[in-house]
Amino acid sequence: MEPAAGSHMLADWPASYEALLRKHLPFLEPGRALAPDASLTGLGLASLETVALLLDIEEQFNVEIPDELLTQETFETPVSLWQVITTQRVPARGAEPPVTEPRRQ
Amino acid sequence: MDWHKAFTHVVTTPPDHRQWIAPERALEILRCATPDLEALIQAGMPSRGGQVELFDVLNAGLYSGSQQSQPELELALLKRVLRAPVESWVAPVHHRVRAEASCPYGGGCDPTSTWSDPDLVDTTWTGRERGPGFARWEGEIYAHGTRTAIADPAIRAAWDEMLASYRYQYTPPGLRTAEAARERRVGDCAALSRLLTARLRARGRTAQVRQGFLLAGRIASTHQWAEVRDVDGALKPLDVSMAMLAPDFLTPQYAEFCLGSTMNRLLPAAAESSVAVRHECHGETARVVPQLIRMG
Numbered sequence: 001m002e003p004a005a006g007s008h009m010l011a012d013w014p015a016s017y018e019a020l021l022r023k024h025l026p027f028l029e030p031g032r033a034l035a036p037d038a039s040l041t042g043l044g045l046a047s048l049e050t051v052a053l054l055l056d057i058e059e060q061f062n063v064e065i066p067d068e069l070l071t072q073e074t075f076e077t078p079v080s081l082w083q084v085i086t087t088q089r090v091p092a093r094g095a096e097p098p099v100t101e102p103r104r105q
Numbered sequence: 106m107d108w109h110k111a112f113t114h115v116v117t118t119p120p121d122h123r124q125w126i127a128p129e130r131a132l133e134i135l136r137c138a139t140p141d142l143e144a145l146i147q148a149g150m151p152s153r154g155g156q157v158e159l160f161d162v163l164n165a166g167l168y169s170g171s172q173q174s175q176p177e178l179e180l181a182l183l184k185r186v187l188r189a190p191v192e193s194w195v196a197p198v199h200h201r202v203r204a205e206a207s208c209p210y211g212g213g214c215d216p217t218s219t220w221s222d223p224d225l226v227d228t229t230w231t232g233r234e235r236g237p238g239f240a241r242w243e244g245e246i247y248a249h250g251t252r253t254a255i256a257d258p259a260i261r262a263a264w265d266e267m268l269a270s271y272r273y274q275y276t277p278p279g280l281r282t283a284e285a286a287r288e289r290r291v292g293d294c295a296a297l298s299r300l301l302t303a304r305l306r307a308r309g310r311t312a313q314v315r316q317g318f319l320l321a322g323r324i325a326s327t328h329q330w331a332e333v334r335d336v337d338g339a340l341k342p343l344d345v346s347m348a349m350l351a352p353d354f355l356t357p358q359y360a361e362f363c364l365g366s367t368m369n370r371l372l373p374a375a376a377e378s379s380v381a382v383r384h385e386c387h388g389e390t391a392r393v394v395p396q397l398i399r400m401g
Contacts (some may be wrong), residue, residue: 047324051178052136054322067186067370070322072203073401 012036013082020060021078024053036079050075057081063089106141106171112148114168115274116291118160122277125156135166136173163275176275180354182322186370187356194368195250200320202228204242206382206395214238218386223395224378225317240382243400250369252362255343257336263304264343264364271297273349294329294346301331301345310334315342316380317373318397325397327380328371335365342367372397 018034027044028034045053050070058064065074065088074084118124131142146152150161166174172181187194204223208214220240222230232243255261274291283300286292292300298314305312311334318325330344344363351360362368374380381392 048133048175048178050323051182052173055178055181064188067182067321068198070182071201071399071401072323075323 013078016060017082017085018078020056021053021081023056024049034078037077040075040077040081045075057085061085061089106137106144106169108141108144108165108169109148111165111169112145112150115150115161115164116289117151118158118277119280122160122279123151124159124277125153126159126162128155128157130159131157131162134162134175135169135171136175136178137169137171160275160277167273167275177354179322179326180350183319183370184355186321186368187359191252191358191362194362194370195252195366196369197247197249198369200246200248200372201400202244202246202320202325203398203400204244204382204395205398206240206384206393208238208384208386209391209393210386211238215386218384220385221383223380223382223397224375225380226373226375228372240384240395242395246372248369248372250367250371251342252366253335253339253341255333255335255341255365257310257333259308260305260310260333260335260343261364263301263308264345264348266304267297267301267345268348268360271300271349273297273346292346297346297349298329298331298343301343302333305331305333313376315373315376316378317371318380320370320372320397320399323399325372325399327394330367330371341365342371344371 021034022028022030024045025034025040025043027042054065054070063085065084069084069088074081128139128142132139135141142157145165146157150165151158163176167176169177171177206220208218214237216237220235222233223242225246227248228244228246230242230244234241255264270290271286272291274293276285276291276293276296280289281293281295281299283296283303286296286300295314302312302314313332314329315332316327316329319328330342330346332340332342335341342365344367347355348360348363351357351363379392381394384391384393
């Protein structure tokens with residue numbers, strides 16, 4: 001599936017998030033831009049892959065996403081999922097502050 | 106990955122109930138590489154011309170310990186819910202959901218066909234959409250759990266016998282009966298609930314099997330459990346299949362909770378009803394299980 005036509009939203013997430021997301025999007029060709037408002041389902045995020053992605057996100061970003069936020073709306077687009085991650089992201093006690101990563105646009 | 110060890114846990118599907126699947130589908134379920142599947146076949150998993158049996162694969166995945174197989178990932182969703190304090194398991198909650206069903210005839214669906222609404226407890230369907238070959242409902246579910254203990258020693262005894270003598274396994278449709286579970290010593294939620302219900306009735310207790318959805322994660326899975334009338338007159342749930350899975354895949358605390366209590370993620374169909382909707386199409390009645398999706 002093509003990214004949504006007329007997409008003009010800007011991606012504002014670390015490269016590690018996009019790299020992780022790409023692992024779970026079989027229909028997104030390498031090198032092709034990931035539009036923030038692209039349909040994750042359209043890019044191949046199947047039901048089971050959603051679970052694997054969730055577990056990867058929680059491990060990599062040190063975040064716990066409550067079950068009630070595991071909704072269709074959360075997993076609609078890259079940006080909707082990233083917004084949930086950022087709202088839930090709390091550094092673990094005693095953990096190093098998160099490394100600032102280069103952002104892409 | 107020790108596939109030999111994983112396969113020792115599997116009671117294989119009898120020949121007359123086998124559903125052969127392509128290796129590609131097996132790899133999707135196991136979420137592993139081709140050599141792993143070959144190792145499973147070498148460990149004794151039946152195969153036919155490169156194909157393997159669906160339920161054998163699901164059960165090998167369940168007991169693989171890989172933490173990556175489809176059965177393990179689905180249970181991981183429920184385990185995440187159980188990280189919260191037990192009070193949150195039973196608190197009133199609101200779920201905004203969508204149910205989607207497809208006609209078995211696909212594009213050949215009769216344009217004058219009809220669909221019944223999903224018959225779920227405490228659910229209000231606020232939107233309905235029909236199209237060629239599909240139906241969709243938008244709704245609100247107000248669910249709550251219950252935390253009760255079983256007082257009747259005979260019910261407790263039947264429960265303990267089940268946990269001591271039987272195991273959970275994915276089970277082909279033709280073997281989801283009390284008799285098959287008794288004979289094979291394994292069963293899925295339907296077979297084990299039917300067997301427990303039969304045992305309780307044999308002891309003179311009022312018991313029935315209930316159906317519903319279990320909502321952990323974005324998409325709900327279908328589930329069945331038993332319900333029994335205790336000495337205080339109350340109908341109480343007995344989720345025997347989850348109690349069997351809990352020590353290894355969830356938490357021991359949840360195993361005990363399944364005896365008499367129910368969590369707010371369990372969305373029961375109305376008593377005497379099922380999770381399936383009725384679809385009248387081409388003069389026939391099809392029973393279709395919709396997919397239930399949490400929207401927000």
